[in-house]
Amino acid sequence: MDRTVIAYVIYLVVSIGLTVWVARTLSRNGRVFLADVLHGNEKLADAVNHLLVVGFYLVNLGFVALYLSDDETITDTRGIFEALSTKLGVVLLVLGVMHLGNVYVLNRIRRRGMMEREQVPPVPPQGWAAPTAGA
Secondary structure, eight states: OOHHHHHHHHHHHHHHHHHHHHHHHHHHHHHHHHHHHTTTOHHHHHHHHHHHHHHHHHHHHHHHHHTOOOSSOOOSHHHHHHHHHHHHHHHHHHHHHHHHHHHHHHHHHHHHHHHHHHHSOSSOOOOOOOOOTTO
């Protein structure tokens, strides 16, 4: 078998495995965060979580597929490792940037929700006071 094909197979297996692992980890741990952001609405948190995971898969697996081809022919074992290290390094960086982007957006949503909660008085006003004559 051609070494380039071997490198492609290894790249696909590792990249897809990493993408699935990161997506599952984000989904499992992000659900709690989403429930807090969405004020305890579990059904909405599950729906948003699922949509985020689907988007994550589409973007990352699309990138993995587009980044598969290479113009160089791999002639030796060293070439396999060099090609894989470059390709997998870029995939890991993209996964990391996607994760940070998701966390940033969700944190902004969470902070906005916290600010809205702080603007509501804890106790509704009981009445009003008449202005004093000296004021």
